[in-house]
Every structure is written in C-alpha cells, then in structure tokens.
Amino acid sequence: MTASPAGVDPPATCEDAPAQRRRRDAGRTRQVLLEAARTRFARDGYAATTVRDIAEEAGVNVALINRYFTNKEGLFEACLTTAVTDVRRDENGVPVDGIAEGIARRIGGAADDDRLRVALLLLLRSSGDDRVDELRRSVLHAVSEKMATAAGGADPDDAALLRAQIVLATTLGIVTLRSSLGLQPLASATEQQLLDPLRDLVQAVLPGAGTPS
Amino acid sequence: MTASPAGVDPPATCEDAPAQRRRRDAGRTRQVLLEAARTRFARDGYAATTVRDIAEEAGVNVALINRYFTNKEGLFEACLTTAVTDVRRDENGVPVDGIAEGIARRIGGAADDDRLRVALLLLLRSSGDDRVDELRRSVLHAVSEKMATAAGGADPDDAALLRAQIVLATTLGIVTLRSSLGLQPLASATEQQLLDPLRDLVQAVLPGAGTPS
C-alpha cells in the first residue's frame, strides 16, 4: 500500500490546487473532456476530430467519453450546449447600444475572450444530427432577433431581421477568416482596427442603430 | 461477341447525346467524379465525405478516384482548383462598379449560378493539407485585393484591404448561413431583398465605392 506498484505520484506532496485535488473526480474529468472537445470540434470540425484525439488532449481514457456523454454525438451536443450558454451570457452582459463595439470586442478582444470565439465557431460546426442542427439554428436566430431589437425597437419585421442576420453573417465570417484561414491583414487586425469599419457597417446596415459617440 | 454476356445495352439504340456516347470515356468520368466531389465536399466538408459516397453519387467505381486523382486529397485539390477558376472567371465578368449588386447576384441569384456558391463554400473547407490551405488563402486574398482596388483605386493599403475583407467575410458568412444552416429569413431571401442591405453595407464599409444609381 505504501509503495503502490503503478502509482506515478505517491501522496507525499499534495497538489498545487487550493484544496487537495482528488485523483478521481468525475465532475472534473467531465469538465476537462468538455474543454478539450470544445477546442477540437471548433478548430477541426466534428468529423475530423476523433474521440481518441480528445481523450489524449484531455489526458483521460477514451472510454470515459462514452461513460460521461454516451457517445461522440453526445459529447458534441454537450459542447454546443456550453457554447449556447456562453453566447447567451455574453448577450446579457453587453449594453444595448454600441453593437459595433460589442462585435469588435468579441472578435478581436483579449485572449480571455477566446472562449466566446470558440463558442461562435462551434455554432458553425455540424455533426449531421438534425436535432443538434436545430439547436444551432434556434440560437443564431435568437441572436439575430436580439440584435434587431436592440437596433430598431421591439418586434422587428422580416426586413429588420434580415439586416441583423447580415451583420451576424459578417461577425461569423470574420471569425472564420481569422481563425480558420488566417487571412491577412484581417487575421492580425486588432480590436481597435476592426472598430472603425464595423461601426460604419453596423450604422449603415441596421436601421436606427444609434451612434453612441 | 454479338451478344456480350454481361452487356446491359447492346449498341442497337444510340445514346441521346449529340454524338454517340462512348461507354468508356476517361475525360467524362473524370468530370462526373469532379462534379460529385465538389457538391459533397462543399456541403459536408472534407472529413465527413467518403470516397465511396462520391463514387456512388457519380455512378462510378471507387477505384477510379485513385486512378484519376491519385488519392482523396488529390481529388479535393482538383475540386479547389475548379473553384478557383470559377471565382476568377466570375471576377472578370463583373463590372467594376456595383459591388453590392454583384454580391447579391452571386449569393441569391438564379439556380444556374449555383456553381459559384459551391465554389465559395469549397474555399471555406479545409482538408488539413497546408499546401492546399495556402491556395485557399491566396485566392481569397486576391479577391479582397480586387474588391479593394475596385472600390478605392489602385494599390490599396492595409486599412482598405481590411475593409474589403470584412465585406468578403459578409459574403461568405451569408452563403454559409443560407446553405449550411438555413437560417430564416436570410436563407429564403431573394436577390432583390438582399440588395438593399448589401448596398448600404458596401457603400458604408468600402471607401469610395460609387453609388451607381
């Protein structure tokens, strides 16, 4: 017992975590798995990502994916759910005016906002499952509705919704071209450099979008 | 010889093609394969598309993919080359002014312009091969340069290029949201309905973009 045959780290030195970290923690491994899957799915897409890749990146046994998420599809759905949460939370935190500022910050912001960029990329990835696709669609629809409402007042008509969705398309397109393609100079443009064009764009496309300056 | 044992159609009735169609035509099968691969790759992405799928859709034996394109990667590269050609040809055919009109027509135009939409989607798909990715990048860069030049005069600086790439991002984003997500009302918007917002957008984002009306 004192010298376990296969143990790499005997419990002599405690871990660096605030509380001593358990070696076996279902919630934690679930979280690590989810995090690894998010980045992989967002970067490479569903089909190009293997469960073994995810497990290795998470430092976890492959079989645990099936234990905690039933199957690969379930893991993807869980990732998408976290992405939906991220997007919704971000929506609430942003002021109603300053749409362009919000987009620029989300797209080109500091590295700690990377989570939101991953979430946006995830919303563009499809696993082929119709039910999950419907989830993606409904979230993006809600986002565009929110944007249209913020720009033009309550209960936007189809024309206003269309304009909001065009702005949304711009946002998603920029994120894609930046992270997946690395198209220069767009890919290395700072938040500040993005702001001016985006302000022009939003102001022109969205009816009644205030000019906060 | 007169009654071939496995022949399905003896050459009694000639095919409907203008000249009698040969039963074995390398160029034609190559073309059919390329066509099937384009739509599949554009719709489902590289990894999610199998060579067996492509061959079946083309009505052709799987092994012929390797015969004519070496491997799956080669087939994808050939698809991308046709997409590049399509985009370049389309660029030349469009007048310098009326950028918004051009985008609207390409995005929401008649069904016979579907080839260009497939080409645009293909440019967003990656096979993971660095050399092919560089091709995608260079083409999109050239497109944005052309757009910036058309809008603001020769030799655009980085700021002008950035603005053109934002418009390009809008274009690609709209195509994605329409065909891959089916986001309403954007997905079913007609060319005419897209035109007004796009005119506003282009006019605001691109410096010196003329107002042709």
Next chain:
DNA sequence: GCCGGTAGTAAACATCCGCTGACATACAAT
C-alpha cells in the same frame, strides 16, 4: 479493517475508411 460503489483502465470488437493489385472488358490501330 473492510467493503460497496464509483472512477478509471486495458483490450478488444465490429465497422468503416482509403487505397491497392490482379483481373476483365471495351476501344482503336493494324
């Protein structure tokens, strides 16, 4: 201490994937 249930592991399974080589057939030149 020990013991039940939970967390994690290892190995294998069934299937699918891209690809290849040997073979069969159609075409064209002779």
Next chain:
DNA sequence: ATTGTATGTCAGCGGATGTTTACTACCGGC
C-alpha cells in the same frame, strides 16, 4: 480478326474509428 492499351471492376488489405466489455484501483462510510 488480332492485338495492345486504355478503361473499368472486384475483392481485399492494413489501419483507424467509435464503442463495449471485463477488469482494476480508489474513495468514503461502516
């Protein structure tokens, strides 16, 4: 008609993929 070559077919290989199963190690409560 014969023959050489281009074109297409077929079966299968080696490997990767998602998933399952049988097993071990750990933890917390008694």
